[in-house]
Amino acid sequence: MWNGTRSRDKMLADALSVRIKLKPECLDTTVAANFPADILSDLAGAPGAVLALAPTANIDPEQLYPVTIEPIHGSAFDIAGKGISNTVATFWAIVQTFEHRGDREAADRLLESVQTATTSGAMIRDLGGTVASREITNAVHEAIREAAR
Structure with a gap:
C-alpha cells in the first residue's frame, strides 16, 4: 500500500502494468527501456x-x-488538416520539456494556462467537447497572455 512517501521499486513490465491498472496514483515517474x-x-x-x-x-x-x-498518441496523419487533433497532449509534452530543462516557472505557467483554457470550455472532441484544435491552441495562448498581465 502506498503511504504517500517517495520510494523506488524495481519490477518487470508486466508487474508494472498491473500497478498502473490497479493503483495508478502511487506512480510518479517510470523508467524503462524504449519498447516496454x-x-x-x-x-x-x-x-x-x-x-x-x-x-x-x-x-x-x-x-x-x-x-x-x-x-x-504520436503522429496522426489520418486526421492531419482536419482540425480535430488534441493539442492538449502536445502542450503537456512541452510542459514536460520545460521540466526536464529545469524551467519550473515556464512549466507551471503553461500547465496553468492549459488548465484555464480547458476548464473554460475549450475541449476537443475526444474529451467530450466540440472545439477545433486551433481554438484550443488560441485559448491556451490567450490564457498565457492573461497570466502575463
Missing part, C-alpha cells in the same frame, strides 16, 4: 480514459542521445 516504456506509457494513459492527453519522454540517462518528449 512505449507500451507502458500507452497503458498509463488509459486510467484517465483518454490516451490522447498523456505525454511521454525518452531520456538517455548517459546523455549520449537526444531527449524525445512527445504526446503518447
